Amino acid sequence: MAVADRRQRERERRRTEIIDAAERLFYTKGFDSVTMDMIADEVELSKGSLYVLFKSKDSLFFAIVARKHRESLDLLVERMAGARSGGDGIRAIVQWYIDVARANPEYNEMATTYGPLLWSRMDSADDRLLAENAIQFNSLLHAAIDRGIEDGTVRDDLDPAMLGFYITMISMSVASPLPAWKKGFALAGITFDQVLDTFSRFIDPAIDRCRKKRG
Structure with missing residues (x-):
């Protein structure tokens, strides 16, 4: 043994x-x-x-991705533990996306430049490697959404599953934009840091039940 x-x-x-x-x-x-x-x-x-x-260079790419996800999720779990409401939990997730993007510029560059092609040809073994992290993230996100709907800090007029997809897709796109989007930022005279700095101001009214009612 x-x-x-x-x-x-x-x-x-x-x-x-x-x-x-x-x-x-x-x-x-x-x-x-x-x-x-x-x-x-x-x-x-x-x-x-x-x-x-x-078995391949692709598998090494996904091993790097899986490890980065695992490390990042450990940080998210710590932050979620201090959330006072469901809405605060979602804001913690959004801020986590922003902070991870800022802390890992080289990883972000690699993932957004080569990731789309590699994801399209990912095999089942690599898919399983990433699945556990994805399941844990979705569990944290949907627990925050359900809690927020119950405690009145998250809007209840959207299907919770759809709201989860919106939050995830938008946050991923903002925190890890494709190279073409970064070129668009530059042409518009906007820096990536400015995009990250203002993102929470966009997402807050999108999830906030109280703001929806006031509107």
């Missing part, structure tokens, strides 16, 4: 080293320019040994 445990720890340590190396290379050289040979050289592994742990 001790031998098996040691082998598992060694395997996980090696996986972490490979993910770290791939992340550095993707950030500095760009996903398209990096090869599995380059990653193998970076961690001093044979290419065959690398393929035992990761």
Whole structure:
């Protein structure tokens, strides 16, 4: 048993080293320019040994995404614990999107530049890798929506499932805009920081039950 445990720890340590190396290379050289040979050289592994742990460069991309999601969700759980109402919980989620985007510019650049194509060809194994994080996020979001409808801080005239989709899609698009949108910001004389700074002012009246009634 001790031998098996040691082998598992060694395997996980090696996986972490490979993910770290791939992340550095993707950030500095760009996903398209990096090869599995380059990653193998970076961690001093044979290419065959690398393929035992990761079947493709795409799988390494999604391993990086899954780890970033996991780390970010830990932060969100902490913030949600202090929410005094459902509305506050949703605002915490929106602010979390903004803060994670600001704290991880290299990751954001990689994910928005290469993510759309890679997501379109993601296989079932990579999908399962990300599913657990998505389930936890949706659970946190919909708990906040349900709580807000019950305590009167979130509008109740929209289907809660649809409201969850709106919040998620808009927040993701604002916090991680595609390159074409960033070009649009520049042409309009708007900085990405300005977009992030004003986003909460847009989302508040969209979810606030009291503001809806006053309108």
